[in-house]
Amino acid sequence: MNSTVRKQPEKPASFWVAKTAVIREITAEVSGVTTYQLALIDAAAAQSYRFEPGQFNMLYLPGAGESAISMSGDPADCETLIHTIRVAGNVTRSIAALKVGDTLGLRGPFGTSWPREACRGKNVILVAGGIGLPPLRPLIYQLLAQRDEYGSLHLLYGARTPEMRVYTREYDRWRAEGLEIRETVDRSSPGWRGNVGVVPQLLERLTGFDPAQTVLLICGPDLMMRFTARAALQRGMTGAQIWVSTERNMQCAVGLCGHCQLGPEFICKDGPVFRYDQISPYLKVEGL
Ligand SMILES: Cc1cc2nc3c(=O)[nH]c(=O)nc-3n(C[C@H](O)[C@H](O)[C@H](O)COP(=O)(O)OP(=O)(O)OC[C@H]3O[C@@H](n4cnc5c(N)ncnc54)[C@H](O)[C@@H]3O)c2cc1C
Ligand code: FES
Structure with missing residues (x-):
């Protein structure tokens, strides 16, 4: 696996235990999509919490279950944990019924992160489809905070x-x-x-595109990611310059249950961020 996608170390037993987080603020985004600002109640846990862009938490509601939700806030402020959630089924519908001051369980952070080192000095193109923008937003904050360290920065966004x-x-x-x-x-x-x-048409039409100097990071539905990557390959990029964030159903989030398997990889611990040339053969495989 590529060294610029940071693998998670073996998880200590505490990663099974959900910490309690309180909802500090709720922002309606668009129909069916809401952003939650959470804070861990335990002061020591809140102070020591750190995450990298691309990682996710498992959010837990007793009686409803647990869901993987990406970090979507600024990694420079880890005391406020921000998640943007689209109502999909039981867990996310139950979270949508919560109010400011309510609590939920939180495990994490889990997973690999976007390859910021590979972006340094390069032109960076972020491609997001729909609810694929939240997992990229922490990286947008990081790139803009150190704007001088990168070439051109583009966000290609489809909804x-x-x-x-x-x-x-x-x-x-x-x-x-x-x-x-x-x-x-x-x-x-x-x-x-x-x-x-x-x-993908936005990428096809992008002017001033220098394939050798570009890094492409994609988050969205599998089909959109495949077609966007294909457009990039046709414009002269290689699979080693492209990263994607993948999604499958999760349960344990620590590489034990096998629910998130994609080919030989477990999305929870080997992903969700993968280099495209390493994961593309399996992107057509539905979740197990
Ligand atoms: C690494 C990762 C990061 C994620 N980040 C976010 C996020 O930031 N915001 C957000 O709203 N959602 C995110 N998701 C998706 C989210 O985890 C699922 O939508 C959620 O688990 C659904 O739970 P539920 O109980 O509400 O619905 P369920 O009843 O579990 O599912 C409803 C329907 O969606 C399907 N489904 C469930 N999970 C997935 C999945 N992961 N991929 C494709 N189909 C699925 C089910 O098969 C079912 O048809 C992420 C998923 C992963 C794996
Ligand atoms: S969610 Fe259990 S192995 Fe990945």
């Missing part, structure tokens, strides 16, 4: 409709800090003057 784009309130600031944002939607709506079409 079903203009109304389904998340974090739009931050785009002006990101642009001002040096992130070029190109957007596309599957279906337009009144007032939308941007692109209509699929995300």
